[in-house]
Amino acid sequence: MKKFLLSLIIISFGFSFFIISCEQKNTKRSEPKAAKINLGPTFDSTLVRPFFKKYPELQEYQKEVTQLYLKRDYQYIWYDKKGILEVGHLLYNKINHLEEEGVKTTIPYKKKLNAIFQNSAAFSKPDATDELFMSSYYFLYVHKVLKGLDTKKTIELGWFLPRKKLSYVNYLDSIIANPSLIEKNEKEVFGQYYSLKDVLQKYKKIAKDNPWDPIETDTSFVAFKPGDSSQTIAQIRHRLFILGDLTNDSKSSTYDDSLITGILKYKKRMGSLKSNHITKKTIASLNIPIVDRIKTIMVNMERCRWITADIAASKELIVVNIPSYELTYFKDGKTVLTSNVVVGKDLNKTAIFSANMRYIVFSPYWNVPRSIVKKEIEPGIAENKNYLAQHNMERINGAIRQKPGPKNSLGLVKFLFPNPYSIYLHDTPSKELFNREKRAFSHGCIRIAKPKELAMEILKDEPIWTPEKIDSAMNKDKEVWHTLKNKIPVFIGYFTAWVDADGVIHFYDDVYQRDEQLATLLFDE
CATH class of the missing domain: 2.40.440.10 (L,D-transpeptidase catalytic domain-like)
Known part of the structure; x- marks a missing residue:
C-alpha cells in the first residue's frame, strides 16, 4: 500500500510538472509583442480619406500625409494639451510669407488656415480636421520651398544634374526636434539658396522705395567717357547708388573717379568686359526693370532647390x-x-x-x-x-x-x-x-x-x-x-x-x- 501511494505521488508530481512545463512553453510561444508607447492623443484614421475628398486642392499631399500618420500611429503632431505647438506657428508664418522664399503661388483654403490660428482653436484641444490641414500645409511648404518642380519637369527643361533625395515625411522629425531648421538648414538646402533669398529681400525693398524711371539719352548718344558731363550721368550715378555699386550719391553730372569705380563694379556683376566707357548697352542694362531682376533671382532660387x-x-x-x-x-x-x-x-x-x-x-x-x-x-x-x-x-x-x-x-x-x-x-x-x-x-x-x-x-x-x-x-x-x-x-x-x-x-x-x-x-x- 505504501508503495502504491508513493507511486501515485510520483506520477502526480510528474504530471503536474509536465503541465507546468507545457504552460511555460505555450506562454513563451504566444507572448504578445511589447505595446508601443502612446506619446499623445490620437485621432480616427478613417477621417483622412473624407478630409481630402472635402478639400480636393490638397489631394496631391494625401499620400505623404497618410504615410506620416501611419508612421506615428495617428497621433497628433501639431497639438499638445495647450493647443498648437510652436512649430505649427512657425509653419503658419512661413506659409504667409512664401514670396520671401522666392515662391509665388496661391494658397488653397487660405481663409480656413487663417481661422485655425486667428480663432481660439490655437489654444484649444486638438481637432482632427485642423490637424490634417496643418500636415497638408507642411507638405505644401516643403514641396514649394525645398523640393521645387518635380524631376520629370526639370528633365523636360534640360536639367540633368542629380536631384537631391529627401523624405519629407522623415524630415518633419528633424523640424519638430529643432524648429529653427524651418528657417535655415544648409545640411539639406544648397547654401546659394539662402544667399539669393537675402538679396531678394534687398531688391524687393529697392522696388518698394524707389521709382524705376528709365535713364534717358538723346539719339546722338554713343558713349560717355571719364570727364564727360551730362544730366544723364547724374541719373546713372543715382541708379548705381540705389543698387549698391556706389556708397554715396554726390548728384554730380560729371563722370568722375567715383563713378568709374561704380561702373566697373556694376559691369563686373553683369559679366561685362572691363571698360570705363558707358555705352548704350550699359544704360540698357541699368534700365532693366527691378521687377525683372527680382524674377530672375526667384527663378535661380528654384534651381537651387534641385541641387543636393x-x-x-x-x-x-x-x-x-x-x-x-x-x-x-x-x-x-x-x-x-x-x-x-x-x-x-x-x-x-x-x-x-x-x-x-x-x-x-x-x-x-x-x-x-x-x-x-x-x-x-x-x-x-x-x-x-x-x-x-x-x-x-x-x-x-x-x-x-x-x-x-x-x-x-x-x-x-x-x-x-x-x-x-x-x-x-x-x-x-x-x-x-x-x-x-x-x-x-x-x-x-x-x-x-x-x-x-x-x-x-x-x-x-x-x-x-x-x-x-x-x-x-x-x-x-x-x-x-x-x-x-x-x-x-x-x-x-x-x-x-x-x-x-x-x-x-x-x-x-x-x-x-x-x-x-x-x-x-x-x-x-
Whole structure:
C-alpha cells in the first residue's frame, strides 16, 4: 500500500510538472509583442480619406500625409494639451510669407488656415480636421520651398544634374526636434539658396522705395567717357547708388573717379568686359526693370532647390556655370582656379549635367563627329582636294580625325568625364574667343582659357607630373593618356543670378533663353 501511494505521488508530481512545463512553453510561444508607447492623443484614421475628398486642392499631399500618420500611429503632431505647438506657428508664418522664399503661388483654403490660428482653436484641444490641414500645409511648404518642380519637369527643361533625395515625411522629425531648421538648414538646402533669398529681400525693398524711371539719352548718344558731363550721368550715378555699386550719391553730372569705380563694379556683376566707357548697352542694362531682376533671382532660387546640399562637401569639385562662361575649381571648399570658358552655341547647347573626371589626355587626336564631317568637312573636301592635309587630318577606319598639334581643334590637352552627351573640357587654338563678352561658340564641348593651369592643379598631388613633364606631354606628336588617381566631380550648371562669397549679386545673360520657360512654370499669374 505504501508503495502504491508513493507511486501515485510520483506520477502526480510528474504530471503536474509536465503541465507546468507545457504552460511555460505555450506562454513563451504566444507572448504578445511589447505595446508601443502612446506619446499623445490620437485621432480616427478613417477621417483622412473624407478630409481630402472635402478639400480636393490638397489631394496631391494625401499620400505623404497618410504615410506620416501611419508612421506615428495617428497621433497628433501639431497639438499638445495647450493647443498648437510652436512649430505649427512657425509653419503658419512661413506659409504667409512664401514670396520671401522666392515662391509665388496661391494658397488653397487660405481663409480656413487663417481661422485655425486667428480663432481660439490655437489654444484649444486638438481637432482632427485642423490637424490634417496643418500636415497638408507642411507638405505644401516643403514641396514649394525645398523640393521645387518635380524631376520629370526639370528633365523636360534640360536639367540633368542629380536631384537631391529627401523624405519629407522623415524630415518633419528633424523640424519638430529643432524648429529653427524651418528657417535655415544648409545640411539639406544648397547654401546659394539662402544667399539669393537675402538679396531678394534687398531688391524687393529697392522696388518698394524707389521709382524705376528709365535713364534717358538723346539719339546722338554713343558713349560717355571719364570727364564727360551730362544730366544723364547724374541719373546713372543715382541708379548705381540705389543698387549698391556706389556708397554715396554726390548728384554730380560729371563722370568722375567715383563713378568709374561704380561702373566697373556694376559691369563686373553683369559679366561685362572691363571698360570705363558707358555705352548704350550699359544704360540698357541699368534700365532693366527691378521687377525683372527680382524674377530672375526667384527663378535661380528654384534651381537651387534641385541641387543636393552635400555638393559643397566634395573634397574636389569642378563647376562650370554656362551663363557666366566661367569654370571654378574647388579643393576643400576653397577656390584654387578660375578660368574663362567657351560653351556651346545656341544650336549646340552645352548640356546641364554632372559626371566624374577620370582622364587627362595630352596631345589629343580629335575624332571629328559625323555631324561635323557631313556639314563642314565633306563640303570642304569637295571644294579643295587637299583639305584634309591642310587641316592636319587623316582618314582612319572610315572616320576622320585630326592629328595632335598646335592647330588641333582640341588644343594640346583635354579632360574627360565620360557621359552620354559626348561633352568634355579641352584647350583650343582659338584663344581670342576668351576675350569676348559672349562666349557661346562651340559645338557643345567646353573650351577653357587655362588648360595647362588646370592640368597642373589637378596633378598637383602626383609628384611625377612636374610642370615640365606636363608641358612636354602637351607638345608631343602622339596622344598621352593619364588616368586620375581620384575621380573629380564635374558639375555643369545654369545660373543667371549668383551671389558670390562677399554677398554681391551677379547677373548673367540668359544665353539659352531658359529663364522665361522656367518662370512660366513657377509663377501663378
